[in-house]
Amino acid sequence: MTIDLHAMEAKWQGFWKKEKIYKFDAKSKKKAYSIDTPPPTVSGTMHMGHAFAFTQQDFIARYKKMAGFNVFHPFGFDNNGLPTALMVEKKKGIKQSMFERDEFIKIVLGGTLEEEKRMRTAFESIGLSIDWSLLYRTIDKPARKTAQYSFLDLHRQGRVYQKDAPTMWCPSCATAIAQAELQDKEEKSSFVYIQFETTDGGKIEIATTRPELMPACVAIHVHPDDKRYKKFVGKEVKIPFTGGRKVKVFENRDVDPEFGTGAVYHCTFGDLDDVEWILETNLPIIEIINKDGTFNEKAGILKGLRTKEARKRIIEELEKAGYITKQEPITHVVNVHERCKTPIEILTAKQWFVKYLDLKEDYIAKAEILQWVPPYMKKRLDNWVNGLKWDWNISRQRHYGIPFPVWYCRKCGEVILADEKDLPIDPLKSKPKKKCRCGSSDFVGEKDTFDTWFTSSLTPQINCKWVSDKKFFEKMFPMDLRPQGHDIIALWAFNTMVKALFHQGKLPWETITVNGWILDPKGKKMSKSLGNVVKPEDMIQKYSADALRYWASLPVLGEDIPFMEKELLSGKKFITKMLNAARFVEMVTKDVKAGKIDKKTLMPEDRAILSRLNRTVKESTDAFERFEVSKAINPTRNFFWLEFADFYIEEVKTRVYGKKNASGKAAAAVLQEVLWKTTLLVAPFIPHAAEEIAQTYFKKRLKGKSVHEEAWPKADESLIDEKAEEAGQLINAVVAEMRKEKTAAKKPLNAPVKKATVEVEDLKKFKEAEDTVKRTMAVEKIEAKKGKELKVELEF
RNA sequence: GGGCCCGUGGUCUAGUGGUAUGACGCAACCUUUACAAGGUUGAGGUCGCCGGUUCGAUUCCGGCUGGGCCCACCA
DSSP states (O other), X not given: OOOOHHHHHHXXXXXXXXXXXXXXXXXXXXXXXXXXXXXXXXOSOOOHHHHXXXXXXXXXXXXXXXXXXXXXXXXXEBOOSHHXXXXXXXXXXXXXXXXXXXXXXXXXXXXXXXXXHHHHHHHHTTTOOOOGGGOEETTSHXXXXXXXHHHHHHHHTTOEEXXXXXXXXXTTTTEEOOGGGEEEEEEEEEEEEEEEEETTSOEEEEEESOGGGGGGEEEEEEOTTOGGGGGGTTXXXXXXXXXXXXXXXXXXXXXXXXXXXXXXXXXXXXXXXXXXXXXXXXXXXXXXXXXXXXXXXXXXXXXXXXXXXXXXXXXXXXXXXXXXXXXXXXXXXXXXETTTOOBOXXXXXXXXXXXXXXXXXXXXXXXXXXXXXXXXXXXXXXXXXXXXXXXXXXXXXXXXXXXXXEEEETTTOOEEEOXXXXXXXXXXXXXXXXXXXXXXXXXXXXXXXXXXXXXXXTHHHHHTTTTTOHHHXXXXXXXXXXXXXXXXXXXXIHHHHHHHHHHTSSXXXXXXXXXXXXXXXXXXXXXXXXXXXXOHHHHHHHHOHHHHHHHHHSSOTTSOEEOOHHHHHHHHHHHHHHHHHHHHHHHHHTTSOOOOOOGGGOOHHHHHHHHHHXXXXXXXXXXXXXXXXXXXXXXXXXXXXXXXXXXXXXXXXXXXXXXXXXXXXXXXXXXXXXXXXXXXHHTTXXXXXXXXXXXXXXXXXXXXXXXXXXXXXXXXXXXXXXXXXXXXXXXXXXXXXXXXXXXXXXXXXXXXXXXEEEEESOHHHHHHHHHHHHHHXXXXXXXXXXXXXXXXXXXX
């Protein structure tokens, strides 16, 4: 029968919403289970990765609910980022610079409601058990307050400080950018060989792609084992066009003698290596680029130019003066700002930092306590922590974002912090209430905003109402689960741990589950430009939401998954199968009272299937407890389809058709029992189909309004019986053999058989199975013989 | 360059110290009182390659190779 899955799903989604099935009950006495869900950017669309990750976490949420927890399953929108600001600018045809920051934040909050709504509808369409009343946004008032409060708390602890620091800078956007905003770009350039003179008349040749940085040259580096340059080490080299400035030649193991000439000239700052070298050598910093990307007076003849023009100019000048020995075209990878594709520059600027390098060992020790699923993902965090070289730069020179709650005294430079109870504030709009210690009341507000991760790393504190409800916070923090992608372990997971360790002195969660990415069928990243994007909506339209969820349940957690549409097809088939089997069970059991199972009236196949059912419950439960969702559904699916539907149902049909005797009643009770328990086992995965079955056929068994309020089934150990399963296997094996014979004879499976000859190893065992086999395969008479292996012959 | 993961029939995958699970696809058969978006059956794999441990390895160890990811990236 064709079943309209879409109508069914819409019906139950409406029902859950109306009955508030997933509402978190703050007053409940049950133990809470809280999930620190990842807030997606408000782009307006839900992509396949979202659908996958949120469904995976939903399996856990639904299981925990059935396992008796008071589940806290919130949702957040991330609108505290540049992409959001740009989206709103474009949509409204405005520029953020036209507004005061507070004003623009309001515009963003109002201007993204439409996208939020669209996304919410999309997320709801996959049947997530989210409590939408717990919604938060990373730029709304509670988030701003939490972030600023976090800053004040860190300040109190002496954990934040300000200093001039090398900063990655986009000369086109005139802002500092984070490492995460970098992109690699292949660029054609020229590799320029330049010969310098040493003060004692020698000549040393270097190669560079950045000749325009020559005025900022502070040293020349060579490898200590490089014999060619041994004689230059410690000597001074004259830098052209700098009024006779001289720099020293240093030994440095980072230099590759094979690359270029084997000698490197070191400028402040050409790339990230230069920054490291500066810190190591304690050389002076010569800054020649302004924040707007132009060269300053220290650049001498290059003053006023921009990078590209400066490069052209200096090459001309160097050639004229005879310094250039060679130029070769080169294609190399440069770091560009992902938004505008401009190559980044490194400048110094005053920045706020969180001091955390001293605690590296502590982070690694704490990460050890955290439960990682899969466990190997922890190593990514270890790697990251071990590789940390700088403190956390939390300031961004951006208009849109959450501002630092800080003013500076114009007279004495004193840092004035906002009062906790006034948060959130915008220091550009408000002023400190008291005078400065120096007596002045002339203040200037900090213009910078927080790095978005400074706020995102507080989602547990935002969720648990750290700044607004102490009692609730005490009860809820730390949270239980953080589900997230493996790409942001270093950023989101790590920074969240750092914050919680500073603020609360403990880990923010008990468990972290790390999911992989959804790739296209060939294993490539899905992207608009490649045209290989698969939309979840289309898949739901084609196969149903439960089918999409089934697909999401299959992969092992942590691995990247090539998207295979056929998995949705098998999902849909499984759902159809379950609904049909349920209909059958109803049909043949509706006139039988759903009584308790009487062990005395059970037939061998009944005992076998009940044993297998309870074993399956055990397996599925164990897998869920280990957060291995794919192993929680797999045994259930295989049990239901390959054992229950393919064999058991066929084996009991003749017992349950028509009027039922004791044996028929027993079979009916077993059918119901298996269907009911299986429905509960699949409820976290295919919640719509499970609800449909429960509401249609098991209304009386429901304790609450919904199947999703039922208790997770417990395995009945007394029904697990190795011998019964062996008997069941023998029945199934003989039935399978007979099916083979019937197929070979081109007969339908219900074709009557006059006589069957069966060779089996254990005649005694077969005696018990004989009846069932006869009934199932419509065999009149069986002649059993002892044989080495199972063999069947049929006479029609 | 450092770290991590993966390599099982055409495709995707489960799994285990004794040659292997399921799905999709393919072929044949079956209108059988749940299901034709079905059922039954079948073909198809030296479990990446080479060594080692072992009575025996797809499973354990080492190396190699291919793919992927994260980090550091070459002036």
